[in-house]
Amino acid sequence: MHVTLIQAILIAGVVALSNLDGNFFGEMKFREPIVTGFLVGLILGDVKLGLLIGAQLQIIWMGATGIGPTAQLDIGAGGTIGTAVAILTGKGAEVAITFGLPVAVIMQFLNTFLMTSYSVLMHRVDKLIDGLKEKQMIFIHIICGMITASMYAVLTFIVIYFGNNAIESVVKGLPDWANNGLNAVAVILPALGFALLLNILMEKTLIPFFIAGFAITAFSGLNTIAVTLLGVAAALFVYLLGTNKIAGISSTHAGGEEDEEL
Template identity: 30%
Template sequence: MILRTILIGIVAFLGYGEYFLTGRGQVARPIVMGPLTGLVLGDLTTGIEIGAALELAYIGVIEIGASVPQDMVSSAILGTVFAISTGKGISAALTFGLPLSMLVLLVQNLAYVFVAPLYVAKCDQYAKEGKSRKLSLMAFWGGTVVNFVPSTLLIMAAYYFGTGFSSAIVKMIPQFVQDGLVVASGLLPAFGFAMLIQQIIRKEIVPYLVLGFALSAYLKMPIIGVAIMGLVIVMIMYYNEQKNKPLMNGGVGNEDDTDSF
């Protein structure tokens, strides 16, 4: 149990590392965190399933400015943990993962409010004194502590103390409520894509959205087929644009470029 708790902490550390150490490699996404958690717990298949289901729910979630969404790392890790420990799949992931992710987000915000100003003030002091090495170390380790330590420790504690508790809670939940959670999990992908479409929707792309829906819903074309058709349409539009670019620029073009094309 202790070893697995440590491994869960390492997975959480990798997820939070994206925000401060490794750059935006999308490691923090549920589709990565879920399988890694499942691998630690010895059930990779369930980890992949839960990660994919939560990824669909979070697909439209993105940080914009000061807007901070739910914590995806804790939701994916703890959702996968409780789904495997209770054997209830995505319904358990929703029951425990999403609420606990809000708790982790609260802890993160408290750390930002009460802890971050302390090391920022220390950074200002080192900057005034011209101590560049100490400034770099304080900026790095201060940010690391605020971003990693509280959330990682909370996830480890939730795993260590919560698996037996979660199993008991799930047994107390009426079956019709669990069935409702399963139905809700089927709506999450639609909700996630709706959030994504809301951010990128423009009148120019509406026909393609309708075309994709019609191909999938009425012609029963697989998603891969729809994606390939979309790729072909994009390539046709791109090459036509490149071909017509000299005309749009007043007919001034390079004959060599035309020959090479």
């Protein structure tokens, strides 16, 4: 699939938007692969495939969390470029992962370099703070943000527009053993993403619900929406039980305590 000039510019704009998210727009979650996947699919004319690949990348990166000084992967750029390459080459999530993960690492290094280079302006900003010159401080903040977003957009445009043929040649030239390996990785990485997420969130009291959810998903034949609704119902029940808002159970529990005291 050949990418047009307008499509390459729009995809570059999506990457720039993902970078501005968190810096200028608060936490609007524009950088999440499920969002960028939809936007890339819309631009390239295959929303369904874009959403599908974005959702698969979302599962992988759900557990990727930056803790302390550890830099998080740049999922905005990685997810966008990975999804674009997968759609342009007619491949699935395995190709999106192949190109998305290295891009996420490289762009994070670029972002760290740019943030470090901006530190030379901090002495200037300190003086502006002492002089209460708010407008000039805001101007410096906006300029630095625009430079970063522009760098992201330019690099993405170059990769997508000028490197499209080279990327397609690389993907089509992969041997069968490499394709099989990528397919296996595409299956394993979502499980790894969930494992990383559970490592952060899991509590012993939630293990029974985890087992129940796995059993329902694996053996009941229900689709994802139905299992999600069951999970929401279970979470709501636990919340109401914990806050004593279920009248029958809370009153019975209270009555039992009074009987024990008597």
